[in-house]
Amino acid sequence: MKALEEAIRRQGEGIGTEIVKVDRFLNHRLDTALLVAMGREIAAVFLSDQPSLILTVEASGIALALTTAQALGNIPVVFAKKHASSTLNGEMYSATIRSFTKGNSYDMRCAAHCIDKKDRVLIVDDFLANGEAALGMLSLIRQAGALCVGIAVAIEKAFQKGGRALRAQGIKTLSLAAIREIRDGEILFQEG
Amino acid sequence: MKALEEAIRRQGEGIGTEIVKVDRFLNHRLDTALLVAMGREIAAVFLSDQPSLILTVEASGIALALTTAQALGNIPVVFAKKHASSTLNGEMYSATIRSFTKGNSYDMRCAAHCIDKKDRVLIVDDFLANGEAALGMLSLIRQAGALCVGIAVAIEKAFQKGGRALRAQGIKTLSLAAIREIRDGEILFQEG
Numbered sequence: 001m002k003a004l005e006e007a008i009r010r011q012g013e014g015i016g017t018e019i020v021k022v023d024r025f026l027n028h029r030l031d032t033a034l035l036v037a038m039g040r041e042i043a044a045v046f047l048s049d050q051p052s053l054i055l056t057v058e059a060s061g062i063a064l065a066l067t068t069a070q071a072l073g074n075i076p077v078v079f080a081k082k083h084a085s086s087t088l089n090g091e092m093y094s095a096t097i098r099s100f101t102k103g104n105s106y107d108m109r110c111a112a113h114c115i116d117k118k119d120r121v122l123i124v125d126d127f128l129a130n131g132e133a134a135l136g137m138l139s140l141i142r143q144a145g146a147l148c149v150g151i152a153v154a155i156e157k158a159f160q161k162g163g164r165a166l167r168a169q170g171i172k173t174l175s176l177a178a179i180r181e182i183r184d185g186e187i188l189f190q191e192g
Numbered sequence: 193m194k195a196l197e198e199a200i201r202r203q204g205e206g207i208g209t210e211i212v213k214v215d216r217f218l219n220h221r222l223d224t225a226l227l228v229a230m231g232r233e234i235a236a237v238f239l240s241d242q243p244s245l246i247l248t249v250e251a252s253g254i255a256l257a258l259t260t261a262q263a264l265g266n267i268p269v270v271f272a273k274k275h276a277s278s279t280l281n282g283e284m285y286s287a288t289i290r291s292f293t294k295g296n297s298y299d300m301r302c303a304a305h306c307i308d309k310k311d312r313v314l315i316v317d318d319f320l321a322n323g324e325a326a327l328g329m330l331s332l333i334r335q336a337g338a339l340c341v342g343i344a345v346a347i348e349k350a351f352q353k354g355g356r357a358l359r360a361q362g363i364k365t366l367s368l369a370a371i372r373e374i375r376d377g378e379i380l381f382q383e384g
Contacts, residue, residue, distance in 0.1 A: 066258055074228065077221070
């Protein structure tokens with residue numbers, strides 16, 4: 001998506017060979033108009049799959065999940081929780097996420113009443129790198145007995161294995177911008 | 193706001209005398225259409241104050257902040273962070289939030305580049321109870337040298353002191369639903 005690639009080029013920052021800092025428009029300060037446009041782009045690709053629910057994970061996925069849900073006719077959004085909460089109790093689905101990049105792990109949780117077994121779930125997130133979060137959400141959907149119709153992310157780090165792993169499972173995977181390489185602070189995009 | 197009060201009545205849950213569980217439509221599973229309507233309601237009240245930026249805090253405030261920002265002509269949103277992040281560095285504003293209800297404390301942080309001193313900032317959040325989070329965000333705005341034009345929340349627990357404290361400071365404070373009391377599981381709203 002041209003507008004997103006341009007925002008990454010102009011406002012993003014490549015750090016080392018793996019980190020892309022996008023806190024000026026995507027995951028700290030949010031460019032509202034760009035997020036609305038991104039949501040429409042995702043909706044156009046997945047409309048025919050008739051998603052009934054968007055699943056994301058707190059906190060950076062929520063904004064794009066919401067604009068996508070709006071563009072799909074105001075379908076509901078569920079954001080899985082990474083942190084314990086006094087009101088998160090009752091029957092629950094959960095998945096342990098090991099982050100290779102951060103070297104830590106956390107439990108991703110979702111109340112069982114949030115996903116119905118008849119739901120056609122579209123996963124939305126800001127980043128796809130090694131795929132840990134996406135596979136965790138896929139596990140929550142499967143625990144609910146629901147169907148995952150695909151996954152859409154703003155930025156895929158195509159040099160990491162998440163996208164390949166999901167596509168190898170036959171999951172329809174869309175990234176609005178795919179980064180091939182980060183070299184000397186420069187962010188290089190994949191063609192096509 | 194009638195539609196929100198109805199959602200609270202039908203899908204919310206009063207626990208003890210202080211907790212309102214709204215995870216079926218507001219802070220875990222999101223009712224997208226309701227959030228869009230709530231954003232419009234807030235925008236109508238604050239349009240004349242010409243906000244240039246919405247400030248909220250992760251994670252539950254993000255959805256309402258974004259729909260409010262859309263209704264105000266796609267102004268940007270900043271969500272303050274409660275958790276450390278590998279890319280949250282550089283010059284920073286921060287406030288320590290002591291939660292009396294939860295008995296813990298955390299640092300709320302925001303990169304300095306996120307708020308300009310010329311910004312007219314509207315604070316948006318899901319809940320207003322004792323006001324710790326709101327006062328923390330007010331502190332971030334003041335550290336930036338910017339102006340706070342008001343605060344809007346989905347649900348005010350009017351039996352706790354946050355709303356009174358903000359109004360006593362002369363801050364324009366809007367709650368879309370104000371709860372007077374939670375008694376035997378029943379949620380009672382304030383009139384008007």
